[in-house]
Amino acid sequence: MRVILPDRAGLTIAPASAVSKRGVIAFVRARRGDDTAEVPVKIVQSSGADVLIESSLAAGSEIAERVAEPGR
Secondary structure, three states: OOOOOOOOOOEEEEEHHHOEEEOOEEEEEEEEOOEEEEEEEEEEEEEOOEEEEEEOOOOOOOEEOOOOOOOO
């Protein structure tokens, strides 16, 4: 399989389960010291369990995946 990615800085592949939406705004929760912060992202492309996002995340940033609550 050949994957062609847009040639732009700021692109990251992340688990789709790490991306949340509030209305039309997409974001991930990134670790900031002992806390987390919502970082806005633009979904460029999605495929199965992964998404290609454009954001201000630095290389090596840790992001949190959503955990499904029992019964949901």
